[in-house]
Amino acid sequence: xxxxxxxxxxxxxxxxxxxxxxxxxxxxxxxxxxxxxxxxxxxxxxxxxxxxxxxxxxxxxxxxxxxxxxxxxxxxxxxxxxxxxxxxxxxxxxxxxxxxxxxxxxxxxxxxxxxxxxxxxxxxxxxxxxxxxxxxxxxxxxxxxxxxxxxxxxxxxxxxxxxxxxxxxxxxxxxxxxxxxxxxxxxxxxxxxxxxxxxxxxxxxxxxxxxxxxxxxxxxxxxxxxxxxxxxxxxxxxxxxxxxxxxxxxxxxxxxxxxxxxxxxxxxxxxxxxxxxxxxxxxxxxxxxxxxxxxxxxxxxxxxxxxxxxxxxxxxxxxxxxxxxxxxxxxxxxxxxxxxxxxxxxxxxxxxxxxxxxxxxxxxxxxxxxxxxxxxxxxxxxxxxxxxxxxxxxxxxxxxxxxxxxxxxxxxxxxxxxxxxxxxxx
Numbered sequence: 091x092x093x094x095x096x097x098x099x100x101x102x103x104x105x106x107x108x109x110x111x112x113x114x115x116x117x118x119x120x121x122x123x124x125x126x127x128x129x130x131x132x133x134x135x136x137x138x139x140x141x142x143x144x145x146x147x148x149x150x151x152x153x154x155x156x157x158x159x160x161x162x163x164x165x166x167x168x169x170x171x172x173x174x175x176x177x178x179x180x181x182x183x184x185x186x187x188x189x190x191x192x193x194x195x196x197x198x199x200x201x202x203x204x205x206x207x208x209x210x211x212x213x214x215x216x217x218x219x220x221x222x223x224x225x226x227x228x229x230x231x232x233x234x235x236x237x238x239x240x241x242x243x244x245x246x247x248x249x250x251x252x253x254x255x256x257x258x259x260x261x262x263x264x265x266x267x268x269x270x271x272x273x274x275x276x277x278x279x280x281x282x283x284x285x286x287x288x289x290x291x292x293x294x295x296x297x298x299x300x301x302x303x304x305x306x307x308x309x310x311x312x313x314x315x316x317x318x319x320x321x322x323x324x325x326x327x328x329x330x331x332x333x334x335x336x337x338x339x340x341x342x343x344x345x346x347x348x349x350x351x352x353x354x355x356x357x358x359x360x361x362x363x364x365x366x367x368x369x370x371x372x373x374x375x376x377x378x379x380x381x382x383x384x385x386x387x388x389x390x391x392x393x394x395x396x397x398x399x400x401x402x403x404x405x406x407x408x409x410x411x412x413x414x415x416x417x418x419x420x421x422x423x424x425x426x427x428x429x430x431x432x433x434x435x436x437x438x439x440x441x442x443x444x445x446x447x448x449x450x451x452x453x454x455x456x457x458x459x460x461x462x463x464x465x466x467x468x469x470x471x472x473x474x475x476x477x478x479x480x481x482x483x484x485x486x487x488x489x490x491x492x493x494x495x496x497x498x499x500x501x502x503x504x505x506x507x508x509x510x511x512x513x514x515x516x
Contacts, residue, residue, distance in 0.1 A: 448461055
């Protein structure tokens with residue numbers, strides 16, 4: 091009798107499972123799209139690809155991706171600051187997540203990269219560029235550079251051909267990438283054939299003042315390393331230790347002592363001598379750019395910095411074509427509204443604080459920047475400074491072992507709603 095009951099229960103359980111499966115399979119594609127678009131994050135949607143071939147094919151279609159982006163476009167973007175670790179295990183780093191105006195920290199490892207676990211094991215693997223959710227890593231082994239593009243959302247990586255040149259560590263790296271998609275009102279426009287380029291410039295230890303600089307460029311169009319000559323309107327000196335290039339107005343901008351060098355690395359140049367003509371945009375007055383932070387927000391280029399007199403300044407590039415800057419904020423140390431109990435956080439003298447290093451800017455509010463104080467004892471603190479209200483607030487603390495990396499080698503990323511797919515190199 092008991093066996094008979096057990097048999098009936100098992101048959102009912104199997105029938106219910108089959109009925110439930112048939113109900114899901116009976117969903118029309120339009121209904122299934124609406125259900126999947128209600129998931130909170132793209133990573134959960136991508137995990138649904140493993141359910142069946144039909145779901146995988148549906149999620150891979152551009153229509154679904156566009157619909158998912160349209161449903162999430164009003165949500166606040168995710169904000170991440172990645173700091174490379176150059177003092178401990180070189181392939182580990184620190185990731186700071188921006189959530190509810192606070193930084194949450196977690197270490198991450200790139201042990202899956204071939205430069206760490208493969209045959210060409212390197213001793214130095216560092217972040218040298220970033221765009222959206224893509225990080226550019228550089229490894230060094232056997233007098234060659236090995237570059238990898240890594241997506242921090244999907245954990246996928248792309249290995250690029252090793253370089254035919256080597257200059258030690260006296261190089262400047264730049265990463266140029268087109269957006270995978272753009273949002274125009276209610277429309278999502280995809281750029282499936284988006285371009286990317288990697289630019290490597292040799293920077294001698296004694297900075298060379300010249301109007302021509304040799305660079306090596308890897309382009310997704312040519313799929314190989316080529317040598318170009320940057321032709322500038324006047325002589326300048328490249329900076330070999332910053333690696334903080336950025337894309338603005340469709341051009342790659344790298345920093346020099348004299349100003350911003352702007353050019354399109356995807357240009358073919360002259361067929362005879364491969365010369366790329368560049369623009370040189372002078373820095374704002376009295377701007378020492380080495381420790382400044384750049385922000386590109388809604389078509390506007392800003393620079394933030396504390397100067398030698400501990401005055402915080404914000405400059406806006408008012409006219410890009412003419413290279414004209416406008417001073418937006420100039421806030422002296424005594425004009426900030428400090429927290430009541432801030433002696434343990436802020437180095438002060440006569441109720442004034444000395445300023446600090448600009449670590450990152452807010453992903454959606456350009457008036458908010460995150461700062462690490464100058465004083466060594468309090469550098470592990472992260473402060474949120476609102477230039478519109480002139481208020482300062484403690485938001486988090488950095489691990490002491492990572493503070494120098496965060497100040498000098500950090501990269502801010504505003505993660506896209508849908509991960510950027512890695513291109514294939516044939």
